[in-house]
Amino acid sequence: MTKILVIAEHLGGKLNGSTARAVSAAAAVKPDAIDVIVLSDAPDAVAAEAAKIDGVSKVLTIARAENAHSLAAVYAPQIVKVASGYTHVFVPSTTFGKDLAPRVAALLGVSQVSDVMSVEGPHTFKRPIYAGNAIVTVEVDATSTVVATIRTASWAAAASNGSAPVEPLNVEPLLPSHTRFVNLQQGKSDRPDLQGAPKVVSGGRGVGSKENFEIVYKFADKIGAAVGASRAAVDAGYVPNELQVGQTGKIIAPELYIAVGISGAIQHLTGIKDAGTIVAINKDGEAPIFEIADIGLVGDLFKILPELEAAIG
Numbered sequence: 335m336t337k338i339l340v341i342a343e344h345l346g347g348k349l350n351g352s353t354a355r356a357v358s359a360a361a362a363v364k365p366d367a368i369d370v371i372v373l374s375d376a377p378d379a380v381a382a383e384a385a386k387i388d389g390v391s392k393v394l395t396i397a398r399a400e401n402a403h404s405l406a407a408v409y410a411p412q413i414v415k416v417a418s419g420y421t422h423v424f425v426p427s428t429t430f431g432k433d434l435a436p437r438v439a440a441l442l443g444v445s446q447v448s449d450v451m452s453v454e455g456p457h458t459f460k461r462p463i464y465a466g467n468a469i470v471t472v473e474v475d476a477t478s479t480v481v482a483t484i485r486t487a488s489w490a491a492a493a494s495n496g497s498a499p500v501e502p503l504n505v506e507p508l509l510p511s512h513t514r515f516v517n518l519q520q521g522k523s524d525r526p527d528l529q530g531a532p533k534v535v536s537g538g539r540g541v542g543s544k545e546n547f548e549i550v551y552k553f554a555d556k557i558g559a560a561v562g563a564s565r566a567a568v569d570a571g572y573v574p575n576e577l578q579v580g581q582t583g584k585i586i587a588p589e590l591y592i593a594v595g596i597s598g599a600i601q602h603l604t605g606i607k608d609a610g611t612i613v614a615i616n617k618d619g620e621a622p623i624f625e626i627a628d629i630g631l632v633g634d635l636f637k638i639l640p641e642l643e644a645a646i647g
């Protein structure tokens with residue numbers, strides 16, 4: 335019997351869309367059951383959202399004061415207590431999942447499968463390696479629990495027409511005292527979240543400075559897009575590093591990606607492989623970004639962006 339436990343990612347009482355993507359990956363295994371687990375001090379609202387995801391058999395909740403903040407060291411022992419009844423544990427391959435899954439795998443004494451992009455069988459998965467230049471097929475020992483992170487950009491979110499039952503759990507794990515929550519520092523922005531936004535405008539080193547980046551923000555706001563950046567732009571201090579797109583940044587799959595003053599290094603492209611339409615604005619007609627762009631505009635970004643903005647009206 336194949337049973338998959340999907341760990342819900344949430345913040346501020348809201349379920350993150352990555353959870354429904356992990357459920358899609360779980361459904362591809364064709365299991366007998368997919369259960370979602372919500373760890374929180376007050377899990378009800380998140381559990382109600384998770385219960386609507388198509389394909390979910392039931393939602394399990396662990397309500398504890400220690401779960402008020404997402405701490406991998408605190409979550410992992412609780413998940414391990416529940417995982418014994420499951421053949422697979424899936425977590426979205428977001429910062430949350432990349433932090434949590436290795437601890438769960440280590441406590442279960444298994445190797446983690448990272449960045450699952452397709453399911454070939456219950457124990458056979460495909461994942462990208464070498465910045466997405468090669469795809470490797472991974473075979474997992476069928477006798478041990480599969481702990482996997484799910485490459486969210488490769489999976490569409492499961493629809494929200496379900497009504498799974500919610501079941502509170504009481505587990506008494508030994509929680510660590512070496513890790514405690516101090517505070518959460520996050521950039522406040524009214525712009526869409528980079529990881530889930532359908533439209534993203536990213537700026538690179540070509541934008542030239544933090545002040546110049548205003549032109550990217552302005553254009554993004556005009557079209558209701560999230561803002562991203564290349565690593566060079568982040569390293570130069572033009573934007574904070576949570577905006578970085580690419581191998582060591584965020585892997586995203588927007589419907590529209592506009593790269594402004596970005597050359598198209600392989601480490602950047604690996605973050606946008608699953609984007610729908612890619613538009614590149616670059617003054618160098620030989621820039622590698624044009625090899626993968628669906629629409630290329632060769633010219634000065636400081637001329638082209640205001641022109642585009644004016645054309646949109």
Ligand SMILES: Cc1cc2nc3c(=O)[nH]c(=O)nc-3n(C[C@H](O)[C@H](O)[C@H](O)COP(=O)(O)OP(=O)(O)OC[C@H]3O[C@@H](n4cnc5c(N)ncnc54)[C@H](O)[C@@H]3O)c2cc1C
Pocket residue numbers: 537538539540541563564565566567578579580581582583584594595596597598599600601602605615616617618621633634635636
């Ligand atoms: C292990 C490793 C991991 C990495 N991870 C990442 C990652 O996650 N994300 C990432 O982005 N990079 C990553 N990099 C860095 C990557 O190799 C490149 O250095 C980086 O992506 C380059 O950023 P860029 O395109 O903004 O800068 P550049 O390569 O310098 O390109 C700037 C571009 O702007 C254009 N330009 C300049 N002025 C204008 C103008 N006025 N108008 C129009 N165009 C203009 C230029 O023609 C040029 O093509 C990684 C590298 C390594 C080794």
